[in-house]
Amino acid sequence: MSLPSEIDLKLLVQHIKLTAKALGFQQVGIADVDLSQHHQNLDSWLAKGYHGEMDYLSRNLDLRKHPEQLHQGTRRVISVRMDYLPEDAKFAQSLSNSQQAYISRYALGRDYHKLMRKRLNQLGKAINQYCERQLNMRPFVDSAPVLERQLATKAGLGWTGKHSLIINQDAGSWFFLGELFIDLPLPTDQAVEQQCGDCVACITICPTQAIVAPYQVDARRCISYLTIEYAGVIDEELRPLMGNRIYGCDDCQLTCPWNRYAQLTQEADFATREQLDQPGLLTLFAWTEAEFLSKTEGSPIRRIGYQQWIRNLAIALGNASYSEQALQQLKDKQDVGEIAQLHIQWAISQQQNKAATASRKTARLIRIVEKGLSRDA
Structure with a gap:
């Protein structure tokens, strides 16, 4: 597609990033749609069965690998970060008391999907207004075959940690990701270098040893998968290792040195609900x-x-x-x-x-x- 000649794409990117931050996103990056460097790792991970019973991850692989096919006409992906760490998260108190329930910190407040999708829609409207035309865009928040972490790394939001989560040097890993697919050839951001070095803290601390190798998680042993994604009978071998974690697990993030820089959320919706505060x-x-x-x-x-x-x-x-x-x-x-x-x-x-x-x-x-x-x- 073509744009009116007066539209400066570099200025548009500045406008997008300023608008996104005004909407509550802490970081914004732009990536192209070439994910070919990740195809082999994805295929290998699936072939090993590490996705467990999350069959949806093995479906629509072409769409997952090729964002431009998922939403026709897509040329760039605007990747956004929104911090979710609540104030006074009480990690140690909850994990150390076997009579209390531990719930992953991301789930203590309201569901993030609708909130982030609404903000991404607002961002899209702002882009349309700036360009004075209706552009071809579509928001995604963990709701379609999207390789969101791979896109986030291409967009410069952080690097992939050995626990497979995205780490940002200024914000740790306590954040959600969202994407806005768009049909403009916007200037892209640079990926950042991997900075985990020799650290294996996340691998060592995993209660069930689900991180079977750096950057490889066997979901079938992961407590987050077992408590959230898996609805069947949990192996007796794994039950004692789950402790009091009833919904998700944050151990690999808790031990990550980069999370000393984590930012508290600014979203009231992500604050801990009263009934989930050390229940x-x-x-x-x-x-x-x-x-x-x-x-x-x-x-x-x-x-x-x-x-x-x-x-x-x-x-x-x-x-x-x-x-x-x-x-x-x-x-x-x-x-x-x-x-x-x-x-x-x-x-x-x-x-x-x-x-x-x-x-x-x-x-x-x-x-x-x-x-x-x-x-x-």
């Missing part, structure tokens, strides 16, 4: 399905559904220290399906084993004390 496992486990749907309305958590929610909580309760109340609530839970019930039964056995261990320790302590008293006598 107790038993409190969440006691929710009925109606309460779950009500309390997670507008939250990304809602999409996993009640049965998966209960399954995840059951595993966390099985991993928690012994509690008579927990054991009773597990036994009383009846309004669940077969998969959730299977994990509840596992949790019951775990709690009973801990009760038996505690009883043996108490009996041993009593014998030691009685023996000591008899000697004194």
Whole structure:
């Protein structure tokens, strides 16, 4: 397509970036649509089955590899970053207390998809107004076969960390990505150099060792995949490693040295909901399905559904220290399906084993004390 001769593309890019930041995006970059350098890695990752049951990742591969086919006429991708880290995230307190639930920090507030898509639409309207014509654009926020991380790196938003997430030297990795496909030959930004060096902190800390090699994650072992994307029966080998993480896992980001530079979100919608601020496992486990749907309305958590929610909580309760109340609530839970019930039964056995261990320790302590008293006598 052609533009009116008076349109200076460099000035347009400046306008796009200023407008995007005014709309609440912390960073904006522009990439071309050539992703050929990533094709082989994608094919290899899929061939190894590392995508688990996320079959959608193996569908529409041509569209995923060729953005210009996903939205006809696309010549550039405007990639944006929006920080989501809430204030006072209480990472350590939540992870260290086995009676509390740990929820990935991105999911503590409102769902980001609609918010970011709305802002990208507003950005598109601003571009149309600037150019005084209707351009061919389409926004995407984790909603189509888009290689968003690869596009973000091409657009200079950061580099790919060994945990496969995008890292920015000034903002760490606590951010969402979104894209606006556009049919203009805008000047592109330069990719930044990889700066992880010899650091393997994210690989070392992963509870389930899901990062099987630098830049390769086996989703089938990843707690985020298991608690969010996977609806089936979780291997017993992996359940104890999940701890109290009931929705997602942030360990690889928590240990990343670059996240010392992470920025707190400026979006009120991403602030922690009251009912998700260090919630107790038993409190969440006691929710009925109606309460779950009500309390997670507008939250990304809602999409996993009640049965998966209960399954995840059951595993966390099985991993928690012994509690008579927990054991009773597990036994009383009846309004669940077969998969959730299977994990509840596992949790019951775990709690009973801990009760038996505690009883043996108490009996041993009593014998030691009685023996000591008899000697004194």
